[in-house]
Amino acid sequence: MATIIQHNQQSEIIYPESDGQRIAGNTKQFRWIVTIEGGLDALFKDDLKVFVAGDLLWYAVEGNPAIRMAPDVMVVFGRPKGDRGSYQQWHEEGIAPQVVFEVLSPGNRLAEMIKKFQFYDRYGVEEYYIYNPDVGELSVWMRAADGDLIEIEAINAWVSPRLGVRFELRQSELELYYPDGRKFATYVELVQQRELAQQQAEEAQALAERLAAQLRALGVEPEEDLRR
Numbered sequence: 001m002a003t004i005i006q007h008n009q010q011s012e013i014i015y016p017e018s019d020g021q022r023i024a025g026n027t028k029q030f031r032w033i034v035t036i037e038g039g040l041d042a043l044f045k046d047d048l049k050v051f052v053a054g055d056l057l058w059y060a061v062e063g064n065p066a067i068r069m070a071p072d073v074m075v076v077f078g079r080p081k082g083d084r085g086s087y088q089q090w091h092e093e094g095i096a097p098q099v100v101f102e103v104l105s106p107g108n109r110l111a112e113m114i115k116k117f118q119f120y121d122r123y124g125v126e127e128y129y130i131y132n133p134d135v136g137e138l139s140v141w142m143r144a145a146d147g148d149l150i151e152i153e154a155i156n157a158w159v160s161p162r163l164g165v166r167f168e169l170r171q172s173e174l175e176l177y178y179p180d181g182r183k184f185a186t187y188v189e190l191v192q193q194r195e196l197a198q199q200q201a202e203e204a205q206a207l208a209e210r211l212a213a214q215l216r217a218l219g220v221e222p223e224e225d226l227r228r
Helices: 027-043 111-124 187-217 222-227
Strands: 002-006 012-016 048-055 073-077 099-103 127-132 137-142 148-152 166-170 175-179
Touching: 027 048, 027 073, 027 099, 027 175, 099 111, 111 127, 111 148, 137 166, 187 222
Parallel strands: 099 127
Antiparallel strands: 002 012, 048 073, 073 099, 127 137, 137 148, 166 175
8 A cells, every 4th residue: 555645736755664675684684563553552551642553654854755754663753653554754743653563584785784874863862772583682873962863872771761671691591671670571481471361360369268267167258257
């Protein structure tokens, strides 16, 4: 699909909603993209003015569909949630995504990453994160006072100024933590956590029922005893 902008009767500008590229080069990269996007979406679920998206084309300049990029994950503060075919900045009060993530795969090339960096630097990204899951390397860039993106050297235990998320590198594996200390989890891990919580609740209920039965055997009604 594509968005078509009619400028006059003679011409129209088409903003494609797909660049024809795969979302990810392999399963590891895809899992990380989904985990980061889902974790950030959950973090800001109650803030209606924070938009989070994965692999969405960002058009920075009206009238020039060639000026575009599709971050693996992007976060935009000041824009409402909701579905979009693409992020057309001129329709978003001119607000550029403030935070972007790129998760590398073996297919990424140096020239491609340089192009991405130049785009994000030019069009206003405030925080830029690159993670290579194959080697466990995280790179962080922040926009400096002079307006340029600069690389941050001390990145372990780094806390994002915009997100409040903490980044930890443990044994060449990236871990992300919410401001309250909870760790970002994959979908499978979330399901396992839910199943464990349900199992624990069922075991607690079964224990309560056994205790109640023992009290009744002694002639004590559990509810009456609890009220004393």
